[in-house]
Every structure is written in structure tokens, then in C-alpha cells.
Amino acid sequence: MRRLGALLGSSLLLVFSAGCGGYLGSAQRAYQDGRYLEAAEKLGDHEDEVAKLSPRKQVSYGLYMGLSLMKLGDHDGAERWLGFAEQVEAQRPGTLRPDEKRELEAARGQLAGIEEKAKAAGEEPTQDGTFLQTVRQTEPAP
DSSP: OHHHHHHHHHHHHHHHHHHHHHHHHHHHHHHHTTOHHHHHHHHHTTGGGGGGSOHHHHHHHHHHHHHHHHHTTOHHHHHHHHHHHHHHHHHSTTOSOHHHHHHHHHHHHHHHHHHHHHHHTTOOOSOOSOHHHHHHHHSOOO
């Protein structure tokens, strides 16, 4: 009976963890596989849940949403979400893993370089943070 209780408790914990983090892991894998739009869409579908996530999951959400948007050319959106990840890390140092911290710093450097080039060329930023919304509006209905 004790074993059954432990098994049931472990199963519930596993289901709860998968339910909360399933889309985060899926989006991270999509990003790592080069499927940036898929990653951004998966995360975008859950944007209203970000405040309810643990700091660890919030920082992961912000990092991968920012990285995905940067790859898609939405530099304002990328700036917003990478800044969010930095803010979570500043409030809770150690929330970002070392490899994630390196990715975040590299992405911030890339964004700064893009901004400098645009300013030097006299260009205005072309994205206004609505890239994902624009894509969703143009997709055919299922």
C-alpha cells in the first residue's frame, strides 16, 4: 500500500511538472533544431502564463522567446524578452545556467551590433515587436 502511495505521488508530480514545463521544453528543442517560428509560436501561445511560472521557468521562457524572435528578425521583441530574462536573473542571481547566461550575453551583443549598423546606415528599425502577431494574422485558419 505504501508503495502504491509513493508511486501515485511520483506520477502526479511527473504529470504536474510535464504540464507546466512541456511547452517550454518543446519550444527549446524547436529553437535548438532551428525551427524558430515554431518555438516563438509555442511560447507565444502561453505568454499570459509567464507571471505564474517559477523564476527558473520565467528566465527560460524569456531567453528562448528572445532568441527565437531575434532569429526571426523581430529585434524589438527580442530586446523585450531578453531584457525580461536579464531582469529575472538580476532579481534571482543564479537562475540562468552558465550556458544560458553565455547565450544571453551573445544575443545581447548581436542585437547591439545590429542596432549600431542600422544607426550607422541611417536606417530606422524595421520591426516593432509585432512579428509573431503579423505571422499569426496571415496564417490560414485550421
